[in-house]
Amino acid sequence: MTSNETAQGAYKTGEYAITKQDLTKAALSIGALGMEFSWTYANQMGLAFGMMVKKMLKKIYHDDPSGYAAALERHTAFFNITVCLAPFVGGIAMSMEERIAKGEMPPESVNDIKAALMGPLSGIGDAVFLTTIRVVAAGIAISLAAQGNVLGPIIFLLLFNVPQYFLRVWGIHKGYEIGVSLLETAEQSGIMDKVIKAAGIIGMMVVGSMTCGMFWATLAVEFGSGDEVTTLQSVLDGIMPGMLGLAFMGLYYFLLKKKVSPMILILGTMVLGVVGVYFGILA
Numbered sequence: 001m002t003s004n005e006t007a008q009g010a011y012k013t014g015e016y017a018i019t020k021q022d023l024t025k026a027a028l029s030i031g032a033l034g035m036e037f038s039w040t041y042a043n044q045m046g047l048a049f050g051m052m053v054k055k056m057l058k059k060i061y062h063d064d065p066s067g068y069a070a071a072l073e074r075h076t077a078f079f080n081i082t083v084c085l086a087p088f089v090g091g092i093a094m095s096m097e098e099r100i101a102k103g104e105m106p107p108e109s110v111n112d113i114k115a116a117l118m119g120p121l122s123g124i125g126d127a128v129f130l131t132t133i134r135v136v137a138a139g140i141a142i143s144l145a146a147q148g149n150v151l152g153p154i155i156f157l158l159l160f161n162v163p164q165y166f167l168r169v170w171g172i173h174k175g176y177e178i179g180v181s182l183l184e185t186a187e188q189s190g191i192m193d194k195v196i197k198a199a200g201i202i203g204m205m206v207v208g209s210m211t212c213g214m215f216w217a218t219l220a221v222e223f224g225s226g227d228e229v230t231t232l233q234s235v236l237d238g239i240m241p242g243m244l245g246l247a248f249m250g251l252y253y254f255l256l257k258k259k260v261s262p263m264i265l266i267l268g269t270m271v272l273g274v275v276g277v278y279f280g281i282l283a
Contacts (some may be wrong), residue, residue, distance in 0.1 A: 016059045016060070016062045017059070018056050018059060018060070018094060018098070018176070020173065022055065022056055022059070023056075023087075023091060023094075023172045023173050023176055024169055024172070024173075025055070026052050026053060026055065026056060026087065026090060026172060027052075027087040027090075027168040027169045027171070027172040028165075028168065028169070029051065029052050029055075030051060031048045031049065031050070031051025031052030031053075031054075032048070032052045032086060032087050032090070032168060034048050034051075035048045035049070035083040035086055036048075036083060038051070041262070041266050042078075042262035042263070042266070043076060043077060043078050043079065043262075044078060044079060044080040045079045045080050045081065045083075045086065046075075046076045046077050046078055046079045047076050048086075049075055049076065049079045049086060049089075049090065050072055050075045050076035052086065052087070052090055053075050053090050053093065053094060054072060054075075056094050056097075057071045057072055057075070057094075057097065060094070060097050060098055060101050061101060064101070067101060070107065071097055071100070071101075071107075074107060074110060074111055075093065075110075077111055079114060079118065080118055080122070081117075081118050081121055081122050081125070082121065082122050082124075082125025082126050082129060082130070084125065084129060084164040084165075084167050084168055084171075085121045085122070085124075085125045085167070085171060087168045087169070087171045087172035087175070088121070088167075088171030088172060088174065088175040089114055089117050089118075089121070089175060090172055090175065091171065091172040091173060091174065091175025091176035091177075091178075091179060092113065092117070092175040092176070092178060092179035093110050093113070093114060093175075093179075094176055094179070095175075095176050095177075095178075095179030096109065096110045096113065096179060097110060115204075119209070129160075129163075129164065133159065133160060133163060134160055136159070137155070137156045137159035137160045138156060140155055140156070140159065141153060141155050141156030141159075208246075211242070211245050211246060211249045212241070212242035212245050212246070215242070215244070215245030215248065215249075217244060217245075217248075217273070217276075217282055218231075218233045218282065218283045219231065219232045219233040219236070219244065219281065219282065219283075220233070220280055220281060220282060220283035221233075221280075221281060233283075252265055
């Protein structure tokens with residue numbers, strides 16, 4: 001099967017089939033465009049991602065209300081990415097959900113794939129759009145504005161947003177097509193389980209790196225005297241850098257499994273931070 005045939009075959013017909021129009025509408029929906037407007041500490045862009053794909057999920061699970069509810073819960077889980085690349089991941093996710101609805105894939109595989117894609121795609125997206133296109137667009141716009149040209153801000157908006165909107169629409173279609181062809185190839189070769197397992201491993205690596213990179217706390221407890229004074233934090237870093245963040249991640253994971261509300265954990269962390277700094281335990 002050629003790539004063109006695979007792409008054409010990705011779009012099925014029927015009342016409950018996902019169409020090109022469905023994908024385009026999702027890429028330009030309030031969920032896709034509001035990825036950062038509904039950002040939360042608990043799920044980051046998870047709520048917006050769920051809003052982006054919910055209409056397509058309703059089609060996939062049109063005769064299975066409990067399946068739809070479970071799928072919607074899956075797609076409101078933790079998610080974070082360069083916003084214009086979210087529709088691309090959404091397209092891949094919907095091609096997987098069609099297989100999950102048929103019982104051909106385990107439900108947890110879709111979030112493994114999403115987690116595996118977050119880090120690499122964000123690295124590319126941030127470099128291209130935030131540190132390159134945005135800077136170039138701002139430079140041109142500022143130069144025009146400094147000369148009194150009213151086109152300055154308009155040029156900035158066009159240079160920065162036109163590529164993003166094109167990528168949103170093209171990305172969700174390409175993601176859906178790639179998802180179908182990838183799954184078909186993996187299924188035919190018998191490596192589907194290996195792909196899912198590898199995605200899960202990469203996803204855990206992404207979560208692990210975020211645990212270390214997004215945790216900001218230092219133990220200020222000192223011991224020793226004179227020139228031999230050292231901190232507990234330096235001792236822990238000597239054993240394993242990021243140990244404190246790993247410990248708290250494990251604690252939060254345990255509490256979440258015990259159904260403790262994420263908002264309680266967030267508020268508790270804020271209180272713990274203030275109290276720790278006040279008593280000189282944290283810095």
